[in-house]
Amino acid sequence: MANYCDSTYRITGDASELDTLYALMLKLEKEKENGNRVGHIVKELNGSIPEHLYVRGWWDDLDRESNCIRFHQESAWEPIYEAWDFICSKFKTLQAYFIAEEPGCEVYLKRDHPEHRWFPDNYYVDALPPKGDYLHEYFETIDEAFRYIEKISDTNIITADDVEALNLAWGEDGESYIYLHEYKEV
Structure with missing residues (x-):
């Protein structure tokens, strides 16, 4: 399938x-x-x-x-x-x-169309925090995504590597995760 x-x-x-x-x-x-x-x-x-x-x-x-x-x-x-x-x-x-x-x-x-900008989102955060509910949000900039991740995790996020480290830490319980996806322009 x-x-x-x-x-x-x-x-x-x-x-x-x-x-x-x-x-x-x-x-x-x-x-x-x-x-x-x-x-x-x-x-x-x-x-x-x-x-x-x-x-x-x-x-x-x-x-x-x-x-x-x-x-x-x-x-x-x-x-x-x-x-x-x-x-x-x-x-x-x-x-x-x-x-x-x-x-x-x-x-x-x-x-995306250069004038109409119908699809402004460039990043997608998909997360299941420890002791939390499933979350997902879309962002235009990586900085907005990092600030959101900081807010839900109480962790300082400066780079995508920090998000991956947070994902590994959260994943130790076997159920929690956080992913940051970037939309590639084609």
Whole structure:
């Protein structure tokens, strides 16, 4: 069974091209069994799925906003952004932007629009403190993440190595942990 990668996507470009892609996505949802599969779009635009292209994923919460198409995607193991880049390449102006996380394989990736900054978070803290409840928070800067970790741990945090040392100390009880993940820009 695959680990699911959760992603949020925004596709930008010329309004007429956005309308065309959006209409295609709506049509596929209605006409095909499992019509929200990414591979259906690739087949519709290309005739077949290129052998090198991984398309195992599906979208939901599809919405046409004024300047983009927005949707949530679940895919196996990774955000399959190459598939969306391929789809966008079939149009002159479309570009795909996203943020994705798949904790099991430690995949934290994003591509944000330089002007819109839809995905400002760059760090994710995931923790189960000793004698505490599960915590998770998102941060724009590593300094904000360090200050948060200091607050929940009462420990001075200056570097990512300090977070790893804290994780090892917490892990001695066998259940507690703290992880700091950085979203890599692709």
